[in-house]
Amino acid sequence: MDRIQENVTTENYANPSTCFFHVLFKGGALAFYILSTLFANSFVIIFVITVLLAALDFWIVKNVSGRILVGLRWWNEINEQGVSIWKFECLDQESLSRMNKKDSWLFWWTIYLSAVAWVFLGIFSLIRFEADYLLVVGVCLSLNIANIVGFTKCQKDAKKQIQQFAQQTIASRFTSTVQSAFSIV
Amino acid sequence: MAMSHNDSVPLHPSSQSDIDEIENLINAAPATVLPARPQSPPRASIPVSSSPFIQSNIPPPSFHNKPPIPPPISSVSVSPAVLPVTDPNVRPTVSAEGFGSAPNTLTEPVWDTVKRDLSRIISNLKLVVFPNPFREDPGKALRDWDLWGPFFFIVFLGLVLSWSASVRKSEVFAVAFAVLAAGAIILTLNVLLLGGHIIFFQSLSLLGYCLFPLDIGALVCMFTSSVLLKVILVPITLAWSSWAAYPFMSAAVSPRRKALALYPVFLMYVSVGFLIIAID
Secondary structure, three states: EEEHHHHOOOOOOOOOOHHHHHHHHHHHHEEEEEHHHHOOOOOHHHHHHHHHHHHHHOOOOOOOOHHHHEEEEEEEOOOOOEEEEEEEEOOOOHHHHOOOOHHHHHHHHHHHHHHHHHHHHHHHHHHHOOOHHHHHHHHHHHHHHHHHHHHHHHHHHHHHHHHHHHHHHHHHHHHHHHHHHHHHH | OOOOOOOOOOHHHHHHHHHHHHHHHHHOOOOOOOOOOOOOOOOOOOOOHOOOOOOOOOOOOOOOOOOOOOOOOOOOOHHHHHHOOOOOOOOOOOOOOOOOHHHHHHOHHHHHHHHHHOOOOOOOHHHHHOOOOHHHHHOOOOOOOOOHHHHHHHHHHHHHHHHHHHOOHHHHHHHHHHHHHHHHHHHHHHHOOOOOOOOOOHHHHHHHHEEEEHHHHHHHHHHHOHHOOOOOOOHHHHHHHHHHHHHHHHHEEEEEEHHHHHHHHHHHHHHHHHHHHHHO
């Protein structure tokens, strides 16, 4: 019965394993940081494991879930003149429209929520005057923000390209329709 | 009436070229951005729209470039640098980039991305730290910079220092990490403010990779308790680090300000060296 439901509506996650990993390391870093006093007494271990999880999450979001869940990618290149160029890239329009809505909803919401969570944790550690933990929060927050900025720019670029493409397609179809109309007449 | 599809009706010439432009935008083919290394083959612009969108555990349809140097493996996404080739002239067949990828890797399997990033770290390390023919042109030194190598090296150095310390381990780690990270950022800003021409992340990446000799020194010092050995070993690794960082930094600023740019770098590495010697 579930099968029939899945065939009728595509409202389930199209890439459940990718979504799982996307959330796993973010949640893991946050959870480990919050519950750190249960696990280890040493600040060093807390720092290393939290930052490692955050870095893994950064890599996964940038290279894997960005590609698979929303079809976007961003990176930096240095060209011949030694100028650094930031590149933003998206899949073509038909693949983009085939993206699962639930996947992209999950992608964007978890990215924003985890950044907000780190900001809250940073405020807590500020209040408690723990400069060490502020360092951890700072690193994790900067990794999150880098991904947010990169993908938002990518998204804007993609929307601009869709608009341009749609305009061009409409214009070209209009022109060819007019042409064929004139050729018949 | 004929169907108004692009491939069956002759289009108005300007709209056809516009569509080509749009396709080029979408493909983001770096046709004008060639890699800096002469051996790298020019990239073929493979339209992304022709590739089916695939799950991560199914290998993609193989996109074949026609490289002038036939690599042992003909698929684009596997870099030959992964093979045990120590010749630095054999470069991976991907174009220069940082964390990211070339256009037709939007649909590559995850394992290929991992391998590519790992091989980039190793090749950057070999370029920066070990003697090789490309050192004469520091602009090429870290064209495809990445921050993973520096991240690992800084954390590793902090860990080793923390293990070597018998008291206040957390403080040692936090101080080492903060000093190295903040130091790299401040040194880069220093060069930029002196009117030098570097790219922020490239310089961060370089300063991080040049920590590798100090990492080795710290590791050896952790296992030995003889002060004499430490005092001999650390200056050697310090000199090695400074030698690795020197060409890049000195080429970035004007000759009159070379010392102003280089002295803080040297100072930072010297202080890290003292930290390594003094920890017990």
